Amino acid sequence: MASDGVPAHKKFKAMETEMFQFQNGENITCIYHPTGTRKLYIHYGITSRFRMAMEKKSWKDSYTELQRLVLPPDTNIFNDLYGGRLVEWIDNVAAIVAAKHSRRRTVTGSIDSLFFLSPIHMGDIVHLTGRINYVTRSTMEIEVDVYSEEGLTGEKSFTTTCFLTYVAINQDSRPTEVPGLILETDDEIQRFKQGESRSVARHQNLLEAKKKLTDFSR
Numbered sequence: 590m591a592s593d594g595v596p597a598h599k600k601f602k603a604m605e606t607e608m609f610q611f612q613n614g615e616n617i618t619c620i621y622h623p624t625g626t627r628k629l630y631i632h633y634g635i636t637s638r639f640r641m642a643m644e645k646k647s648w649k650d651s652y653t654e655l656q657r658l659v660l661p662p663d664t665n666i667f668n669d670l671y672g673g674r675l676v677e678w679i680d681n682v683a684a685i686v687a688a689k690h691s692r693r694r695t696v697t698g699s700i701d702s703l704f705f706l707s708p709i710h711m712g713d714i715v716h717l718t719g720r721i722n723y724v725t726r727s728t729m730e731i732e733v734d735v736y737s738e739e740g741l742t743g744e745k746s747f748t749t750t751c752f753l754t755y756v757a758i759n760q761d762s763r764p765t766e767v768p769g770l771i772l773e774t775d776d777e778i779q780r781f782k783q784g785e786s787r788s789v790a791r792h793q794n795l796l797e798a799k800k801k802l803t804d805f806s807r
């Protein structure tokens with residue numbers, strides 16, 4: 590019994606609730622307490638258990654820049670950067686973004702098609718930037734942009750843009766929740782929508798890939 594004599598469960602009934610639904614499957618229930626405070630609960634579907642809403646984050650909280658000098662061990666027999674090395678650096682930048690956004694263990698789920706549009710030579714400086722565009726319950730879409738800079742002249746060439754999906758996992762290696770993304774500017778909203786479209790296409794490809802997983806284990 591509370592000090593004002595009203596049992597806690599009766600107070601709860603007097604509270605007002607409001608629910609917001611988002612396209613990424615996220616539902617937010619807002620419970621207004623009679624005292625004027627409010628609490629946000631996030632859930633996915635009506636049957637899942639409520640949990641306190643994770644605080645959303647800005648893409649700026651995890652934005653990452655990396656520069657690498659292309660050295661002999663990074664090159665192929667033509668003294669150009671080996672493609673596999675660039676993929677490693679791309680994955681590395683994206684892993685940092687995923688870690689900073691989620692503060693969870695994360696794994697690379699997928700890398701969308703990757704086009705190398707201009708060669709990178711030994712001695713060039715490679716610039717990579719990673720930013721998060723889109724999130725679902727447990728996944729993060731991270732965009733990595735790459736360009737190279739000629740060491741002696743400073744001339745810059747665009748190399749590629751690619752999108753990676755990282756999945757946050759718990760101690761049992763099962764997908765777990767990540768914070769949502771703050772969407773304030775038109776650019777942030779646009780990127781989120783584009784990420785959502787790519788995610789739909791990716792889901793389709795994932796279903797195809799998972800069929801092979803089932804066939805393999807038969």
Ligand SMILES: CC(C)(COP(=O)(O)OP(=O)(O)OC[C@H]1O[C@@H](n2cnc3c(N)ncnc32)[C@H](O)[C@@H]1OP(=O)(O)O)[C@@H](O)C(=O)NCCC(=O)NCCS
Nearest residue numbers: 696697698699725726727728754756758762763764792795
């Ligand atoms: C990623 C992994 C944890 C997903 O497990 P799962 O049982 O398939 O997960 P679920 O089916 O519950 O899917 C959870 C979410 O992740 C997404 N997802 C799962 N596998 C994915 C993949 N390979 N790529 C992109 N997204 C993926 C699902 O679409 C789903 O997204 P949603 O929240 O938008 O609905 C699991 O496949 C794994 O451990 N893969 C190996 C990852 C790894 O080792 N990477 C390093 C390179 S080998």
